[in-house]
Amino acid sequence: MFLWGKWGSTDPADSAALATGITSVAVTDPIPPYDFGSVSMLKGNVEHEFEIVNTTDADLVVAKAETSCMCTRMVLRLPDGTEVGPFGMAGHGFTPSVNATIRPGEKIVVRAIFDPAAHGPAGIGMIERVVTLDTNKGQIAMQFRAQVTP
Known part of the structure; x- marks a missing residue:
C-alpha cells in the first residue's frame, strides 16, 4: 500500500460552516476520522474534504465510490479539476x-457531505459514517x- 500521511485539519467546532476544512493524506496509512463536533439538524448539511495524494510511483485507479x-x-474532484458524482449508498x-x-504525484479530493436531518428525530445523537473508494490498490x-442535535 502507499499512503504516508500529512494530517491536517481545521477546528471542528464550527459546525455551521458549509465546508469545514480539508484533511490531506498520502495513500497508505489509515486516515484518522474527522470530527465535526456538534451539528444542528436545523443548520443543514456539513461538508469535509479529504485530499488523497498518490505518493507512489504507480497509477492509482479509482473504480468505485460509495x-x-x-x-x-x-x-x-479529479486531478484535472473535473468534479464527478454525487455518489451515495449502494442500493x-x-x-x-x-x-x-490518479498518476504519481497527483491528488484526488473527496468531499463528504452529511445531512444531519436525513434520519429525522431518530437521528439525534452520535453518528459515525464512512465514505470509501475502491481502487486497484x-x-x-x-x-x-x-x-x-435538534
Missing part, C-alpha cells in the same frame, strides 16, 4: 462507476463523526 449511509453523499439509487486514474476508507 457511502455507508443514505444521509451521506460524496463528490470527487439507494444508481451509483455510477468512477474509473479515474485496495479500499481507501475515510470516516467522520458528529454529535447531531
Whole structure:
C-alpha cells in the first residue's frame, strides 16, 4: 500500500460552516476520522474534504465510490479539476462507476457531505459514517463523526 500521511485539519467546532476544512493524506496509512463536533439538524448539511495524494510511483485507479449511509453523499474532484458524482449508498439509487486514474504525484479530493436531518428525530445523537473508494490498490476508507442535535 502507499499512503504516508500529512494530517491536517481545521477546528471542528464550527459546525455551521458549509465546508469545514480539508484533511490531506498520502495513500497508505489509515486516515484518522474527522470530527465535526456538534451539528444542528436545523443548520443543514456539513461538508469535509479529504485530499488523497498518490505518493507512489504507480497509477492509482479509482473504480468505485460509495457511502455507508443514505444521509451521506460524496463528490470527487479529479486531478484535472473535473468534479464527478454525487455518489451515495449502494442500493439507494444508481451509483455510477468512477474509473479515474490518479498518476504519481497527483491528488484526488473527496468531499463528504452529511445531512444531519436525513434520519429525522431518530437521528439525534452520535453518528459515525464512512465514505470509501475502491481502487486497484485496495479500499481507501475515510470516516467522520458528529454529535447531531435538534
